[in-house]
Amino acid sequence: MDQRRATPTAAPGPVRRPWHRLARRGWQPERDEQDAAENWLRAAPLWLRSGLAAAGAAAASAALVVCVVFIGWMAAAYSTGTGGQATATGFAAWLLTHGVPLDAGFGPLNLVPWLLTLLPLTCCVWAAQWVLSSLPQRAETRLPNLGGIRQDVVIAAGAFAVGYALASTLFALLARASAPAPIWPAAALFPPVIAVLGFAEALRSDGGVHLGSLAPRAAKLVRARLPLWWGTSVRSGLWAAGALFAVGLLTTSVLVVAQWSRVTAVFHTLHTGALGGVLIIVGTLLYSGTAAMWVTSWLAGPGFSLGVGSSVTLAEVQPGPVPPVPILGVLPEPGPLPAALWLLVLVPVVAGAIAGYRATRTLTNLAPLRLKAASAGTAALVAGAVLTALGAISSGSLGSGQLAWVGIPVGWFALAVTAELLLGALLSAFVAHRLRTPRIN
Numbered sequence: 001m002d003q004r005r006a007t008p009t010a011a012p013g014p015v016r017r018p019w020h021r022l023a024r025r026g027w028q029p030e031r032d033e034q035d036a037a038e039n040w041l042r043a044a045p046l047w048l049r050s051g052l053a054a055a056g057a058a059a060a061s062a063a064l065v066v067c068v069v070f071i072g073w074m075a076a077a078y079s080t081g082t083g084g085q086a087t088a089t090g091f092a093a094w095l096l097t098h099g100v101p102l103d104a105g106f107g108p109l110n111l112v113p114w115l116l117t118l119l120p121l122t123c124c125v126w127a128a129q130w131v132l133s134s135l136p137q138r139a140e141t142r143l144p145n146l147g148g149i150r151q152d153v154v155i156a157a158g159a160f161a162v163g164y165a166l167a168s169t170l171f172a173l174l175a176r177a178s179a180p181a182p183i184w185p186a187a188a189l190f191p192p193v194i195a196v197l198g199f200a201e202a203l204r205s206d207g208g209v210h211l212g213s214l215a216p217r218a219a220k221l222v223r224a225r226l227p228l229w230w231g232t233s234v235r236s237g238l239w240a241a242g243a244l245f246a247v248g249l250l251t252t253s254v255l256v257v258a259q260w261s262r263v264t265a266v267f268h269t270l271h272t273g274a275l276g277g278v279l280i281i282v283g284t285l286l287y288s289g290t291a292a293m294w295v296t297s298w299l300a301g302p303g304f305s306l307g308v309g310s311s312v313t314l315a316e317v318q319p320g321p322v323p324p325v326p327i328l329g330v331l332p333e334p335g336p337l338p339a340a341l342w343l344l345v346l347v348p349v350v351a352g353a354i355a356g357y358r359a360t361r362t363l364t365n366l367a368p369l370r371l372k373a374a375s376a377g378t379a380a381l382v383a384g385a386v387l388t389a390l391g392a393i394s395s396g397s398l399g400s401g402q403l404a405w406v407g408i409p410v411g412w413f414a415l416a417v418t419a420e421l422l423l424g425a426l427l428s429a430f431v432a433h434r435l436r437t438p439r440i441n
Contacts, residue, residue, distance in 0.1 A: 053130055057164070065097070088178035099186075106399045110397050113289075128198055229371075241383040241390075255295075287327070296417075318334060354424075356432075360428070394408060
């Protein structure tokens, strides 16, 4: 027997090519420079690195918006402004995504493209996650008067908001050269709200998991005061609000497809080039969330308006002078609408019923009816509050005169959609109680 065959041999390793080492050496200096910069930031005081991270998040999102506006200026053959004015307009558009009203000379502009607000919000979340990843796992100091919250988290959050506010103030100063100039002091006060929301989302997500309990005393107090079904009801309410928004977005898409010829006719009247047409489509998509909320208000009953004296409801359409916006080509002809459309108000009722079922299904069958009704009603109120907030930011001004107010009648919408959600949720809780509760003869 050949002894050489019995000797085990090692598994062949990966083949090393000469250029692999050269490639690694070629990229090494760049990686060392990046590591050195990151190490410097992590070695800096907490307030400094948190503020710089917030300013970087603001600069990143603003750069993207400014680039899009600058490209649009280059594509517009009829533009008479300069490149500096186009850049300033880009900064003004970035501020508009934070809810900052703009003074266009003929009236305020504050109709927010809130889907674009997700861009700076996402940048804030990423920056805040980086800041939180540099914090130690164990808290060195806590603030007993604030529920035992970690002091380093409070410092990081405060510096993050201040850094974002300073960056937005600088951008507002740069935007003063544009025609729609930002209105003070909203230009310095509104953007930090997005920074705080992004920091809170980073804490809620994976960015703050390693930090343990942020405020143990406050968490203990909340658990002692709130019922056990509270979390399920809140999640059910958020689901109902998202479902109604999705229905509004789907309805908008169906209307665009059904009225495609009218939409394209309005689009061709603008006489834009290829790149200008792309920018109009992008702008329309950014305002698709606003249009979806208008349709949601129409399904709930109050409808929406395209200016002072106009209304689009389930009963009739009185649009008034319609701006040349392609998506508005889906509007029906002026006049009364079929009475059968009032059945569409059952859509929020059904959403409330499903939310009520989701909120009460975790309760035991022997739970009293008032407990199930409280859980379902809480879900409906949460959904109504979220939809009211979305309706408020989906309304605003596009100038003066006819366009001084466009959007949703927020007060009537809040009352209508909350009442419809409550009706469905309470009916669902009552039916579930009758079917699931065992009867004792």
